[in-house]
Amino acid sequence: MTTDRLAEHYALCGVALRESDRDRWLACLFAPEAARPHLFALYAFNAEIARIRSLVSQPILGEMRLQWWIDALDSLEGAEPRGDLRAHPVADALLATVERRDLPRQVLLDALEARRFDLYEDPAPDMAFLDCYCDETCSALFGLASRIIGGTPGGDDGAEAVETLAARHAGRAFALVGLLRALPWHVAQRQCYLPGDLLARHGLTASNFFAREKNPAIAAALAELRTLARDHIGEAKHSLLSLPKAGREAFRLLALPELYLREMERRDYDPYLTLVDVPLWRRQWALWRNKP
Structure with a gap:
């Protein structure tokens, strides 16, 4: 992933966040500039998984979406990121943030597990x-x-x-x-x-x-x-x-x-x-x- 492409994905996270979670987007504008893209990625990820229930007609489809994110985080253990992750702006930016800011993967996995409750x-x-x-x-x-x-x-x-x-x-x-x-x-x-x-x-x-x-x-x-x-x-x-x-x-x-x-x-x-x-x-x- 080129630096320009990743920067574009961080910017897209900001755009998505502005539409889906205005409060957190506003708070990001006050954060230090160097941290802002990573906050965009974290909060955009949260907005993505919080709205899964509204996007699916059956719980099993929501489970599949949650599993996709679990697999995405698990891919950090691999040597080469999957192509579908590099093409997904929020996933690509989140994974880069996890690595660059040394975020604990388990905390994000726990959030995904908790979101199963939303589906039922x-x-x-x-x-x-x-x-x-x-x-x-x-x-x-x-x-x-x-x-x-x-x-x-x-x-x-x-x-x-x-x-x-x-x-x-x-x-x-x-x-x-x-x-x-x-x-x-x-x-x-x-x-x-x-x-x-x-x-x-x-x-x-x-x-x-x-x-x-x-x-x-x-x-x-x-x-x-x-x-x-x-x-x-x-x-x-x-x-x-x-x-x-x-x-x-x-x-x-x-x-x-x-x-x-x-x-x-x-x-x-x-x-x-x-x-x-x-x-x-x-x-x-x-x-x-x-x-x-």
């Missing part, structure tokens, strides 16, 4: 399961982004532990808010990411949501998840106080979940119909203000 209609059994799902699909991205930016000096075990804790809480907050925003689509697809033990505490099951019921118990369950997301935001911000400035850059995205949470608490909010969004200028302003 099994409800999330409990909060422990949902925490694990959020960690592997979202917290991992914060950790990898920090590694790409080079925020924590190697060998500093204390800083690495704090960074890991910050990534865990930031990812859980970001993922929970994302799942709450996606509730209208999940209900339409008969998917339930709301943990069964939380629903049971409020006398609910997934069927209450699929029936689009509106009652105080449903409002209370969603409010509890919003409170949990805010708790994770607070824990992440507390952890970040112990990191050097460079180590905080990968967490700039943490400025955005609170904006969406506020929109969910408007009087006209309908969890089944409201498309929770925030004007672009407000997101840009929040990201700028959240500078390390």
